[in-house]
Amino acid sequence: MPTANLRPTDSPRSRRPHILLVDDNFETLKLLQRVLQNDYHVTFAQSGDAALELLGRYLFDLVLLDMMMPGLNGLDVLKMMRNDPETANIPVVVLSAMSRGKDVVTALQAGANDYVTKPFDIEVVRMRIHNQVRMKELMDERAATIEYLRDSVDVKDRFLRIATHDLKNPLNNIRMAHYYLRTLVGQKPEAAEALGIIADTVDTMTQLIEDFLDTAAIQSGKPSLNPDIVPVESILWEVFSNFEAAARRKQITLMMGDVTGVVYADPTRLHQIISNLVSNAVKYSPEGRVVTVSAELHNGNVRINVADEGPGIPEAERGNLFEPFGKLSTKPTGGESSSGLGLWIVRELVALHHGKLGVESPADGGSIFWVELPAWQEQAMVA
Numbered sequence: 394m395p396t397a398n399l400r401p402t403d404s405p406r407s408r409r410p411h412i413l414l415v416d417d418n419f420e421t422l423k424l425l426q427r428v429l430q431n432d433y434h435v436t437f438a439q440s441g442d443a444a445l446e447l448l449g450r451y452l453f454d455l456v457l458l459d460m461m462m463p464g465l466n467g468l469d470v471l472k473m474m475r476n477d478p479e480t481a482n483i484p485v486v487v488l489s490a491m492s493r494g495k496d497v498v499t500a501l502q503a504g505a506n507d508y509v510t511k512p513f514d515i516e517v518v519r520m521r522i523h524n525q526v527r528m529k530e531l532m533d534e535r536a537a538t539i540e541y542l543r544d545s546v547d548v549k550d551r552f553l554r555i556a557t558h559d560l561k562n563p564l565n566n567i568r569m570a571h572y573y574l575r576t577l578v579g580q581k582p583e584a585a586e587a588l589g590i591i592a593d594t595v596d597t598m599t600q601l602i603e604d605f606l607d608t609a610a611i612q613s614g615k616p617s618l619n620p621d622i623v624p625v626e627s628i629l630w631e632v633f634s635n636f637e638a639a640a641r642r643k644q645i646t647l648m649m650g651d652v653t654g655v656v657y658a659d660p661t662r663l664h665q666i667i668s669n670l671v672s673n674a675v676k677y678s679p680e681g682r683v684v685t686v687s688a689e690l691h692n693g694n695v696r697i698n699v700a701d702e703g704p705g706i707p708e709a710e711r712g713n714l715f716e717p718f719g720k721l722s723t724k725p726t727g728g729e730s731s732s733g734l735g736l737w738i739v740r741e742l743v744a745l746h747h748g749k750l751g752v753e754s755p756a757d758g759g760s761i762f763w764v765e766l767p768a769w770q771e772q773a774m775v776a
Contacts, residue, residue: 409434410454410526415444415470416488417462425457428515429522441465445473448480455526457518458505459488460496468500475504482532484525488513568595589642596639597729618659618745622769625688625695626652628660632667633686636675643726644680647671650687654695655769662742663766667697669735670762674701676725677760694749694765702759706752714752715740739764 414425414437422437429435436451438444442465444456456474460467467487474480486507487500497508507521571591578584633647640647656663667686674684682702689696704723706714717737743750749765 410530411436411452412455412457412522412526413438413444413447413451413453414457415439415441415462415467416457416459418459421459424515425518428519433522433526441467441470444470448474448477448483453480453483454529455484455486455522457486457488457509457522460493460500461490468496468503471500471503471505482529484529486521486525564595564598567591571595592638593642593729618662620657620659620746623656623658623660623663625654625656625697628664628667629686629688629697631664632671635668636671639672640675640684643675643678645675645678646683648683648685650685650698652686652688654688654690656695656766657769658746658766662745666739666742666764667699669739670699670764673735673762674699674703674760676729677701677703677723679703679726690768691765693768695768696763696765698761698763700759700761705754705758705760708754711752715750 409432411434412429414422414429414435416422416425416437417439419439422439426435426437436447436453438447441462444458445465447453448456458467458470471485471487474483474485484506485504486509487497487505488509488511489496489500490511497505497510500508506525509518509521571588574584575588578588629649629652633649636647671684671686678684678701684702685698685700687698687700689698703726706723715736717734740750743764743766746766748767751763753761753763755761
C-alpha cells in the first residue's frame with residue numbers, strides 16, 4: 394500500500410494544519426499518526442514517488458520526511474520540492490538515523506528546515522513540528538497582510554490617477570473660460586477682482602493635483618529622472634514668469650540676485666523644486682515685500698537660494714518643515730491654501746538628485762531656503 398490517509402473524514406483543506414508523513418516503514422507512520430492526529434490532519438506516503446503525487450494534489454503545511462527510502466529517497470524529494478514554486482516554501486523536517494549525521498548536514502544544505510534523529514523522542518518530534526507549523530502560519534499571515542496592503546495601495550494609486558485626471562479636464566475648461574471672460578469684461582474693477590479669484594482658485598487646485606500625483610509616484614518608488622546639462626539661470630527665469638501674476642496680486646516683487654552655475658539635473662524636476670520654494674515664499678510673504686532668488690558656487694556644488702521677508706520659521710518647528718503634512722504655526726498671508734506636501738516633495742526630489750536641502754532664518758527676519766546640487770564640470774572626452 395503506497396499511500397494512505399488515516400483520517401479520511403478530514404478534508405485536506407480543514408482548519409487544522411495538514412502535514413504529510415513520508416517513510417517506508419509503516420509501523421513508524423502509524424506511531425506518528427497516533428501521536429499527531431489530535432492536532433493535525435495527517436496524510437502519509439510510503440515512497441518518494443507517492444509523496445510527490447500527494448504534494449501535487451493537496452496543500453500541506455509541513456512535510457516530515459525520512460531520508461533513507463528505496464527508490465526516490467528523501468533528499469531527492471526535498472530537492473524537487475525546493476525547485477517547484479508550488480512546494481518551495483513548505484517546511485520540511487527530515488528524519489535521519491543517528492549514525493548518519495552527514496545526511497542531516499546535506500539535507501539542511503538542500504533546504505530542510507529542521508531534523509529529528511532516529512530513534513526519535515516523540516515529544517521532540519511534536520515540538521519541532523509545532524514550531525515549524527507555527528512559523529509557517531506567521532509567514533502566511535505576513536504574506537497575506539503584505540498582499541492586502543499592496544492591493545490597497547494599488548487601488549489607492551489607481552483611484553488617485555483617475556480622480557486627478559478627471560479633475561484636470563474641468564480645471565482646464567475653467568481656465569480657458571477665465572481668459573475668454575477677461576477679454577469680454579476688459580478692465581472693469583469688480584469683474585477683474587472676481588476673475589482674479591477664479592485664477593487663484595484654479596492655480597491652487599492644479600497645484601494640489603500635481604502634489605498628490607507626485608506623492609503617489611514618490612511613495613510607489615516610480616519617480617524617474619531624465620538628467621541634462623542645465624544652466625540654473627534659465628530655470629530661474631522660467632519660474633519667475635510662472636509666478637509673476639501671483640506675486641503681482643500680492644504686490645510682491647520677484648528679484649533675481651546674482652546667479653551662476655550649471656548643474657546636471659532633470660530640468661522638469663529642477664523647475665518643480667524651485668517652483669515649490671518660490672510658491673512658498675510668495676504664500677508666506679506679507680504684501681509689498683520682496684522675494685529674492687540667487688545661485689552661487691559652494692564647495693563644488695551650486696547652491697540655489699530663495700529668500701523671503703516673511704515671519705520666518707520658529708526654531709522648535711523646523712524639524713517638521715520637510716515632513717508630509719508637517720504642522721507649522723505660520724500661515725499663508727493671503728489666505729492661500731496648501732496641501733502640506735510641497736516641501737516634502739522638494740526633499741524627495743532633491744534626494745533623487747543626490748543633493749542637499751536646508752533653511753536658514755536670518756537675525757533680521759525672513760527665511761532662506763536653499764538647495765545644493767552637484768555643479769556640472771565638463772569632462773575631457775577620451776576616444
